[in-house]
Amino acid sequence: MVFGARAHLDVxxxxxxxxxxxxxxxxSQLPNSHPDDGFNFRRGYTDVTARFHNLSFKFQNDFAAGTFPGSLREVWVGAKLGPGQLTIGQFKPYRGMEELxxxxxxxxxxRPSTTSTGIYTGRQWLMGVGYKGIYADKxxxxVDIMSLAHTGMPISGSSYGGRLFWVPFSEEGNTLHFGFSYSVDNSGSESLPTKVVDVYGGRRGISQSLGIAGAGIGPSGDKRQVTFEAEAAYALGPVTLQGEYANSRLENTHLVAGAQKDSTIQAYYVQASWFVTGERSIYRKERGAFGxxxxxxxxxxxxxxxRYDLAENLNQSLTAxxxxxxxxxxxxxxxxLGTNWYVREGLRFMxxxxxxxxxxxxxGAGTPDRRDTLSVISFRTQLSF
Structure with a gap:
């Protein structure tokens, strides 16, 4: 049994x-468009993880996230079944390298817009059943089948999907990763909504809606989101390169000439990091992501x-x-642009x-294009054990 905690204090x-x-x-050109400058208690986790033979258990709560039980994060029971692990409870759906x-x-x-910060807005932890494993260490x-809800909410809506990743070679300082995920989210009357809201300028920045499934008025109640995502990463010595591309279709987001129309959102990022002091990123095969x-x-x-990050609705126009x-x-x-100082294990400044x-x-024709060019400086003190 292992007890852990983390605290992330931002300014x-x-x-x-x-x-x-x-x-x-x-x-940001509008008054009161975001919270004022200052401090933000981003995370305050406590968790316990236990393992007994082939059974495992995790309970994690975020005291910075509001009231219980909505503050619960990972709460699940797992068991080894065949070559992989069966998990039942609340956990992250298996989609995306940076999300996991x-x-x-x-x-x-x-996180970038290819995660629950954008494409999967607000749907980071869901309740359901999942199964994962790794074959030949490569x-x-x-796969997962889940309700589109978290603890404290009615069981409503549905989500299902899966992820595959391939690691041709993985050794310290030389790792190559490719991955692909697919998911379908169907919103219910009391579930989390199927929408894409990108936040630019950090956690306390500006929210820009890119579309809401089912927002178009019409006879159909379709509120489905279908997402494909591809991922790639390469770590060579102290340098790590990674990127992901997501293509997401939201059903019935708007009307054109009285007819219901779907829309497509694309999001992608490319990221590079370099340990000036010579350390090398650790590849965690149980997640298919870097640590x-x-x-x-x-x-x-x-x-x-x-990191460069982009998200857009490809169907937005003057008629749609x-x-x-x-x-x-x-x-x-x-x-x-980011700088991280790992003072010692469990203490990081960002x-x-x-x-x-x-x-x-x-x-319309002859009218100027409208842009918002917000800039933000953020600093984090991170403690964990």
């Missing part, structure tokens, strides 16, 4: 974009990172309006600088 400073008098303001990485080990302070597989190493120097480990902006475009882009560009296009 943010915003540089809002100034409104252009040529067109109405939006995003631990919050203690993600390279940037926030081919990982996982972080222990510092090799008494002065700790220093990591530099950069799934984003509900009434404009010709619906896109967010974020460049994040500094992120976000350069954002949210574009909603124009409202």
């Amino acid at each position: 943010h400073s915003f540089n809002d974009d100034k409104a252009n008098p040529a067109y109405p303001p939006f995003g 990485a631990s919050s203690n080990e993600i390279t940037m302070m926030e 081919l990982g597989y996982a 972080k190493p222990k510092p090799i120097s008494k002065w700790g480990a220093l990591e530099l990172a950069v 309006d799934p984003c509900r902006t009434g404009t010709s475009k619906c896109q967010t882009q974020v460049i994040t 500094l992120n600088y976000y350069l954002t560009d949210a574009a909603i296009g124009n409202v």
